[in-house]
Amino acid sequence: MNQTLTAASPNNLIDLFQRTRARTDALVAPLCPEDMMLQSMEDASPAKWHLAHTTWFFEEFILKPHEPGYTSLDDRFAFLFNSYYVQAGPRHARDKRGLVSRPDGQAVRDYRSHVEDSLAALLSRNREDADEIARLVELGCHHEMQHQELLVTDLLHGLSFNPLMPTYKDPEPVQVTEEVPLTYTRHPGGMDEIGHAGNGFAYDCEGPRHKLYLQDFDMADRPVTNADWIAFMEDGGYRDARHWLMEGHAVATREGWQHPLYWWRQDDEWWTYTLRGPQPVALNAPVVHVSYYEAEAFARWAGARLPTEAEHEIAFRDVPIEGNLMGEAKDTGALRPLPGQGVWGDVWEWTSSDFAPYPGFRAPEGALGEYNGKFMVNQRVLRGGSCATPREQMRPTYRTFFYPHQRWQMLGLRLAKDVV
Structure with missing residues (x-):
C-alpha cells in the first residue's frame, strides 16, 4: 500500500489506534441489540458486522502473520467477517450478514478487546519488522475510519424503513441561513x-x-x-x-x-x-x-x-x-x-x-x-x-x-x- 507514517513513534501509533477504536465504540453506543442487526440491502452491512470486520482486519493482516503465538478467540470468525478478500479465504455471503445473530453483541465486543490487547502487546515490543507493522496498523485504522462512515450511512438506510422513524441522535433543528448565490x-x-x-x-x-x-x-x-x-x-x-x-x-x-x-x-x-x-x-x-x-x-x-x-x-x-x-x-x-x-x-x-x-x-x-x-x-x-x-x-x-x-x-x- 502507498502509505507512510507521519509520526512513527509507538506512542503516536497506539494513540491513533485507540482513538479510532474509541470512535467506533461511540458510534454504536446509542444502539440497541436489534439496531445492531439491521441489514436493509446487500450494499449495507449490520453495525455488529462492521465492529467485527474491522477487528478481523487487524487480526488477519497483522496478528496472524506477525505474531506466531497469537490465537484467535474463534477460528470461524475468519469466515464470518472477511468482506471481499479472496486471497484471505472463503467468506460468508454478503447479503446474509444480517442473519448472523451468533456470535452475539457481547461476543463481538470480547473479540474486539482480545484483538486490541494482542495488538497493544505486539506494538510494545522492539521488533525488526516494526516499520512494516506500523504501516499495517495505520492502514487498519484508516480502514476502520472508512467503515465508521459506512456504519453511519448503513444505519440511516436501515432505520429509514421503520414507520416509527426512530432517532439515532437527539433532534436538533438545522440553523436557518440566508441563501448563498451560486458563483x-x-x-x-x-x-x-x-x-x-x-x-x-x-x-x-x-x-x-x-x-x-x-x-x-x-x-x-x-x-x-x-x-x-x-x-x-x-x-x-x-x-x-x-x-x-x-x-x-x-x-x-x-x-x-x-x-x-x-x-x-x-x-x-x-x-x-x-x-x-x-x-x-x-x-x-x-x-x-x-x-x-x-x-x-x-x-x-x-x-x-x-x-x-x-x-x-x-x-x-x-x-x-x-x-x-x-x-x-x-x-x-x-x-x-x-x-x-x-x-x-x-x-x-x-x-x-x-x-x-x-x-x-x-x-x-x-x-x-x-x-x-x-x-x-x-x-x-x-x-x-x-x-x-x-x-x-x-x-x-x-x-x-x-x-x-x-x-x-x-x-x-x-x-x-x-x-x-
Whole structure:
C-alpha cells in the first residue's frame, strides 16, 4: 500500500489506534441489540458486522502473520467477517450478514478487546519488522475510519424503513441561513500534477502522482443546495429525458425516482429522514443522497457540468481541511449536511471521472492488493469528504468511489463549467 507514517513513534501509533477504536465504540453506543442487526440491502452491512470486520482486519493482516503465538478467540470468525478478500479465504455471503445473530453483541465486543490487547502487546515490543507493522496498523485504522462512515450511512438506510422513524441522535433543528448565490471561480489550465506526493498516509489508488493537462475551467464556490434541487424538480427535471443519460433515465424510471432518497412531501413542504429523525428539508444545506445519474442530469439542466476529479483536486488542494466532518468519540459531529459550510465535508461531490488507475499504478501483492485495485471498473470518483467522514482521514487527494446508481451514501455535487 502507498502509505507512510507521519509520526512513527509507538506512542503516536497506539494513540491513533485507540482513538479510532474509541470512535467506533461511540458510534454504536446509542444502539440497541436489534439496531445492531439491521441489514436493509446487500450494499449495507449490520453495525455488529462492521465492529467485527474491522477487528478481523487487524487480526488477519497483522496478528496472524506477525505474531506466531497469537490465537484467535474463534477460528470461524475468519469466515464470518472477511468482506471481499479472496486471497484471505472463503467468506460468508454478503447479503446474509444480517442473519448472523451468533456470535452475539457481547461476543463481538470480547473479540474486539482480545484483538486490541494482542495488538497493544505486539506494538510494545522492539521488533525488526516494526516499520512494516506500523504501516499495517495505520492502514487498519484508516480502514476502520472508512467503515465508521459506512456504519453511519448503513444505519440511516436501515432505520429509514421503520414507520416509527426512530432517532439515532437527539433532534436538533438545522440553523436557518440566508441563501448563498451560486458563483464561480476561474482556474487557469495548463500542465499540472495530481495524486499523492508521498508525505503522510494515502491509499494506493491515490498515486502515483502524475502530470496532466487541463483547459481553463470555472468551479462553483459552493455545492448544489436543496433549494437548487427543488427548482430542478419543479421544472420537471426528473421527467425531462433531454437532461439525462439514457442509462440514467432508464434507472430513474424503473426505480420511480422523483426526488432525493429519504424525501417526501408533507403539508406543502419537503421533509427528509435523518439520523435525528424526520426534519424539514433545509433549503440552503447541500443536497444529499443523489446518484451520479441525478447529479449529471441536474448539471445539464443548470447549463453546467460535473467537474473532473483533477479539476476538483487542483481547485481545492490549498484549502485547509476544515468543515462539517465526523468528529472525535466525545462528539461525532452533526452527521448531516449543514448550510454555510466550506469545501470539505457535508457531502461527497460526484465527479465525471471514472475510478480508474493512475498512470503507473500497480496494485500491491497479496490480499491487501485487493483493497482498491479490483474495483476500478464502472464506478465514479467522488471528492471532498462528507459529514460522516472522519476528519483525520481527509486529504485533497482522497478518492472515494461508488456506482452511478447508488444513493444511500452522503452523495451530493458541485458544478463546473468550461471556459469558452
